Amino acid sequence: HPPATWAPQPPSEKTSAKPPTTGSTRDAVESLEPDVLVEDTQSTPKASATNVPSIEIPSLHLDNETKPVAQNDHQSRHNGPIDPLSPPSTATAATSSQPKPSNGSLMLPPPLPVPQLLPPSPQPSATASTTSSKTTSMPPPPLPRLRPIAAQQQPQQSLSSSLTSGRYPPRPTNPAAGPAGSLRPPPSAASSLRAPPSRSSPSSLAPTKLIAKPLSSSASNKNKHILQPGYSPLDWAALTSNPNNNLRGKNLPPTLIRVTPSMLKAQNGRKGADAWTSYQGKVYNITPYLPFHPGGKGELLRGVGKDSGQLFMEIHPWVNWDAILGECLVGILVAETEAESSGGGNELDAMD
Numbered sequence: 001h002p003p004a005t006w007a008p009q010p011p012s013e014k015t016s017a018k019p020p021t022t023g024s025t026r027d028a029v030e031s032l033e034p035d036v037l038v039e040d041t042q043s044t045p046k047a048s049a050t051n052v053p054s055i056e057i058p059s060l061h062l063d064n065e066t067k068p069v070a071q072n073d074h075q076s077r078h079n080g081p082i083d084p085l086s087p088p089s090t091a092t093a094a095t096s097s098q099p100k101p102s103n104g105s106l107m108l109p110p111p112l113p114v115p116q117l118l119p120p121s122p123q124p125s126a127t128a129s130t131t132s133s134k135t136t137s138m139p140p141p142p143l144p145r146l147r148p149i150a151a152q153q154q155p156q157q158s159l160s161s162s163l164t165s166g167r168y169p170p171r172p173t174n175p176a177a178g179p180a181g182s183l184r185p186p187p188s189a190a191s192s193l194r195a196p197p198s199r200s201s202p203s204s205l206a207p208t209k210l211i212a213k214p215l216s217s218s219a220s221n222k223n224k225h226i227l228q229p230g231y232s233p234l235d236w237a238a239l240t241s242n243p244n245n246n247l248r249g250k251n252l253p254p255t256l257i258r259v260t261p262s263m264l265k266a267q268n269g270r271k272g273a274d275a276w277t278s279y280q281g282k283v284y285n286i287t288p289y290l291p292f293h294p295g296g297k298g299e300l301l302r303g304v305g306k307d308s309g310q311l312f313m314e315i316h317p318w319v320n321w322d323a324i325l326g327e328c329l330v331g332i333l334v335a336e337t338e339a340e341s342s343g344g345g346n347e348l349d350a351m352d
């Protein structure tokens with residue numbers, strides 16, 4: 001626009017203040033169409049031909065003074081209210097300026113406010129390749145986002161970068177302890193010498209006998225039999241070591257006798273009779289061993305008058321029967337007929 005056309009305008013601007021628009025839009029309109037607006041704002045068909053609301057006119061004339069430009073801007077107005085701050089609106093503005101390269105110089109100012117209103121959207125930076133201001137203004141927003149993310153996801157890289165500088169030595173880190181564990185002070189030498197804390201045991205120095213469980217309350221001790229004083233296994237060993245002690249029983253020959261099943265059954269420990277039992281074909285008098293039996297008298301009497309081999313092996317097969325009851329051996333178990341035919345235990349004594 002030649003500056004000569006601007007000369008007569010100032011005095012007529014006051015009279016052409018018809019459109020109820022803002023000052024900025026008014027200046028823009030005046031700069032584009034000074035002659036027409038001053039004289040024909042109310043009578044010229046151009047103003048009424050567009051039939052565009054008076055509010056929209058000033059902003060439309062920023063691009064160009066021709067009607068096609070007004071239509072493009074009108075289209076942009078229709079697209080504008082839908083999403084005025086979205087990137088597509090800026091894209092349309094950029095595309096609208098592309099078919100009119102001659103007016104590109106006039107289109108530059110409008111896009112400038114757009115990136116200011118949309119700093120976080122990264123899309124305009126990619127689409128607005130025409131203007132250098134957009135490309136320079138848009139990259140900064142992504143940077144603040146990437147910096148904290150990179151610091152959180154890759155703290156080791158930041159540490160390694162600090163190590164490359166050589167200011168600080170590498171700090172020992174415990175990955176299992178996590179961020180809280182790294183804040184803990186390192187264990188002292190004295191703490192390493194301490195015993196680890198235990199929940200159940202009160203102290204490692206306390207004698208274990210003091211915390212022995214009571215014998216009568218525990219369920220596992222129900223089968224335990226408390227031996228009377230003087231009836232320990234050692235007392236039994238001392239008793240059996242003396243050959244003068246007759247542990248086989250009274251009224252028996254010094255030699256082994258033949259014992260029939262009926263005889264064995266008769267020696268049941270009742271009515272003054274000794275308690276006999278058989279084990280692996282041999283008959284033992286268990287009467288003297290009853291108070292020494294760790295399992296109690298009752299358990300031992302379960303095999304009286306019969307063979308105790310099965311019960312014995314079910315409970316404590318590791319016990320050496322013969323070593324304990326060797327001095328209590330009475331004889332051998334024989335059949336009923338065999339015992340009668342033998343005529344007693346004299347033959348066994350002869351065999352020895």
Ligand code: HEM
Pocket residue numbers: 223224225286293294295296299300301302303304308311312315316319320321322324325
């Ligand atoms: C009717 C046959 C017998 C029965 C039912 C019987 C039963 C038992 C029971 C219940 C116990 C306690 C086990 C425990 O505390 O965990 C025991 C211990 C014992 N019994 Fe017998 N018993 C029998 C015969 C014998 C015989 C004939 C002898 C000896 C030759 C014997 C020697 C012992 C010994 C040495 C223990 C202690 C074992 C240990 O503490 O490891 N028992 N018995």
